[in-house]
Amino acid sequence: MKKCMVLLVLGLASYVTFISIIKQNDFDSKSYDVRIINGFSNNSSLPLVIWCESEYSGDMGGRALQEHDDFSWTVKSGLWKTPLFFCTIKWDGKRKKFEAFRVTRDRYRCEKYRQCFWLVKEDGFYFSDDEVAWKKDFSWM
Template sequence: MNTRKTIILLLFMLIAISLTIIFTLMLQPQTMFLGEEFDVRVINSFRDNSSLPLVIWCTSPQGDLGGRALQEGDDFEWTAKIDLWSWMAEYTCTMKWDSKRKQFEAFKVSRDSNRCGSTKKCSWSVREDGFYFSSDEVYWTKDFSWL
């Protein structure tokens, strides 16, 4: 009899947890799902650095994304795909400009899956005074400085 009560209790708890998960997913339509893809773009938005490019090098959970030297207006972009192995992933870029160097998370699933919006665009404008984020490339918010 004791074993039977334990089994019933465990089944009840399993049903309660399952219903909680289902209702949570239904109430949060922007919840990230495996297989989602996000377009990540880093733009050199300096005003006058034609003789001094912005150097970028990025890595993903799957490995090296590569890099390049960006002149004014140039960009570096990739698609971040959320799979079973990268749902908590970070895509990290190292930026170098003159004597300044900064490593930052260009895409972090836990931070960006909602703020990149329905467009699933995550854009960065790198400027002399810092790094600006936008999901529409119209409105930009400064996230952090070079220092």
């Protein structure tokens, strides 16, 4: 009985220590808006085809995006929920699969406005958290 009490006290002390180290916000669920925009200057005859999926949401379906069209969704994350969304984008013989939202990467760079934007252009994929300052993340190849 005495051994059980010692284990219980040690377990409780470990739990209290763990809770004091982790910020309360890390337990809260956070939402992020993810938006992928067709930023091509002239592709009205050849749309940007996008297909997205997630390990949590499954297949989100495909879309054919004309100039300035977008595909968007909301991601919910928390301490025990680390969603990953990836999309395959095709245009004029080019094809690229990329991580549209990965919580371990994007919770920091999207934190300020809780928005993650992707602008797909002829020369590559640009990222922004405010739709003003765009940074090229990678090329098609």
